[in-house]
Amino acid sequence: MVALLAPLVLLLALGRPAISGAQATEGAAAAPHRRFEYKYSFKGPHLVQADGTVPFWVHTGNAIPSADQIRITTSLKSQKGSVWTKTKSIFQYWDVEVTFRVTGRGRIGADGLAIWFTEEQGLEGPVFGAADKWNGVGIFFDSFDNDAKKNNPGVVVVGNNGKLLYDHQNDGSTQALASCQRDFRNKPYPVRVKITYYQKTLTVLINNGFTPDKEDYEFCAKVEDMVLPSQGYFGVSAATGGLADDHDVLSFLTFQLTEPGKEAPTPDAEIPQKDKEKYQEEFEHFQQELDKKKEEFQREHPDVQGQPGNYYGGAWIENKMNDWKCAADDVFETVSDRELRQIFEGQNRIHLEIKQLNRQLDMILDEQRKYVSAVTEEIAKRGAGFPGQQGQVFQQEIETVVKTQEEVIRQVKEIRNSVTDALRSISGAQHAGSAGVYETTQHFNDIKEHLHVVKRDIEHLVQRNTPSSEKQKCPELPPFPSCLSTMHFFIFVAVQTVLFIGYVMYRSQQEAAAKKFF
Ligand SMILES: [Ca+2]
Numbered sequence: 001m002v003a004l005l006a007p008l009v010l011l012l013a014l015g016r017p018a019i020s021g022a023q024a025t026e027g028a029a030a031a032p033h034r035r036f037e038y039k040y041s042f043k044g045p046h047l048v049q050a051d052g053t054v055p056f057w058v059h060t061g062n063a064i065p066s067a068d069q070i071r072i073t074t075s076l077k078s079q080k081g082s083v084w085t086k087t088k089s090i091f092q093y094w095d096v097e098v099t100f101r102v103t104g105r106g107r108i109g110a111d112g113l114a115i116w117f118t119e120e121q122g123l124e125g126p127v128f129g130a131a132d133k134w135n136g137v138g139i140f141f142d143s144f145d146n147d148a149k150k151n152n153p154g155v156v157v158v159g160n161n162g163k164l165l166y167d168h169q170n171d172g173s174t175q176a177l178a179s180c181q182r183d184f185r186n187k188p189y190p191v192r193v194k195i196t197y198y199q200k201t202l203t204v205l206i207n208n209g210f211t212p213d214k215e216d217y218e219f220c221a222k223v224e225d226m227v228l229p230s231q232g233y234f235g236v237s238a239a240t241g242g243l244a245d246d247h248d249v250l251s252f253l254t255f256q257l258t259e260p261g262k263e264a265p266t267p268d269a270e271i272p273q274k275d276k277e278k279y280q281e282e283f284e285h286f287q288q289e290l291d292k293k294k295e296e297f298q299r300e301h302p303d304v305q306g307q308p309g310n311y312y313g314g315a316w317i318e319n320k321m322n323d324w325k326c327a328a329d330d331v332f333e334t335v336s337d338r339e340l341r342q343i344f345e346g347q348n349r350i351h352l353e354i355k356q357l358n359r360q361l362d363m364i365l366d367e368q369r370k371y372v373s374a375v376t377e378e379i380a381k382r383g384a385g386f387p388g389q390q391g392q393v394f395q396q397e398i399e400t401v402v403k404t405q406e407e408v409i410r411q412v413k414e415i416r417n418s419v420t421d422a423l424r425s426i427s428g429a430q431h432a433g434s435a436g437v438y439e440t441t442q443h444f445n446d447i448k449e450h451l452h453v454v455k456r457d458i459e460h461l462v463q464r465n466t467p468s469s470e471k472q473k474c475p476e477l478p479p480f481p482s483c484l485s486t487m488h489f490f491i492f493v494a495v496q497t498v499l500f501i502g503y504v505m506y507r508s509q510q511e512a513a514a515k516k517f518f
């Protein structure tokens with residue numbers, strides 16, 4: 001089994017350069033520095049404070065924060081709610097990971113959920129529970145099909161400079177910068193969306209809630225050359241209409257992205273002096289409380305006094321024992337456990353690689369679509385405009401498009417090769433189940449092949465030694481010794497014959513004499 005895993009790993013290793021090559025072309029520059037921003041994030045299990053507020057966030061309308069999620073709207077008619085960061089972000093590039101659920105008993109739900117990055121908080125309004133004429137971007141998870149084009153639930157990215165009124169009747173399709181059709185309602189696992197704004201490109205990736213795998217993202221939409229306010233509020237809003245869904249946000253995690261080479265401001269410098277003092281005061285207060293509690297506990301339980309950290313006596317020791325036991329279990333694993341783990345890890349890697357390829361293919365397809373639509377538009381424009389001026393400029397554009405297409409085809413080929421490799425390795429892994437039979441067959445095949453090689457070599461040698469039709473002559477025999485002539489030979493034979501006959505007669509006489517005694 002382990003022997004079978006070796007080629008699998010080798011195949012994976014071989015498949016890798018093509019992928020990393022594709023990655024390199026995809027994200028021309030090196031990966032950005034990524035830092036978690038707690039002030040623009042929330043996550044369970046202790047999401048809400050005692051007073052019902054979410055630290056660093058404000059909520060409005062029908063939004064209800066609880067310990068592990070914020071219910072932006074409940075599944076009642078005509079609800080509106082939203083949550084917004086209290087302060088503006090001070091970083092240019094970011095990515096946010098939002099986990100949410102949209103659930104309802106109806107086959108169709110309404111209206112949907114929106115994720116925002118805007119110059120001002122859109123606390124209340126008609127666009128999925130938030131204000132219209134926003135300056136920034138909204139990513140809309142639109143459940144209800146207002147324009148009856150059968151393309152909902154869907155995801156639409158709409159940018160706004162603060163002047164545009166949202167086109168609700170057409171589900172924003174007239175204003176969409178990018179979109180994709182995804183059903184995000186009533187999924188077994190929470191839906192995850194990852195929105196990245198980096199180097200003026202906004203990318204939306206979605207995990208459709210079919211797997212619990214957190215990194216299982218699919219490509220949804222990409223907007224290039226997008227200019228967003230350099231500072232803004234993050235927010236989530238939702239609304240219901242005649243139909244209703246529960247819109248629950250489980251987590252909102254924000255990361256600051258810094259281009260390589262540019263220094264991210266240190267977290268310490270960002271905290272104002274006033275806040276620092278407040279936190280220090282709070283910390284000291286908690287410290288005093290803790291000391292007080294410790295003293296009380298020791299007064300009430302004088303029998304468990306002893307080593308520092310031993311406040312919980314027996315329970316502590318028991319926990320420690322369990323820890324050691326777990327550690328021992330971790331250290332030892334059986335051979336089959338290890339093999340299973342290796343297979344599992346191998347499969348996981350293949351799965352991830354294929355996902356990655358899939359994502360890249362989606363991106364390429366998206367670009368292709370853009371080129372095709374650009375070319376079509378251009379042709380239409382030229383056709384309608386001045387046919388006399390079609391000349392050189394048009395020719396150049398066509399050439400550029402053709403070159404780009406060739407590049408795309410080359411990349412697709414590379415990806416196809418690595419997919420083939422990956423598939424081959426998968427089939428290798430699947431055969432691992434019937435390892436015994438497979439191994440034996442393989443062994444015999446190897447032997448057969450070797451025999452063929454040997455046979456071929458011999459034939460080759462034979463052919464080389466007889467280059468033309470001339471046949472190899474046997475070496476000449478040495479001259480026969482002349483000491484024995486024909487005459488001598490016959491005499492010798494005659495003497496032998498006489499002696500043999502004499503012996504036979506003598507034997508028969510002996511036997512006859514012996515028989516007389518019985
Ligand atoms: Ca709609």
Ligand SMILES: [Ca+2]
Nearest residue numbers: 145146147171
């Ligand atoms: Ca629609």
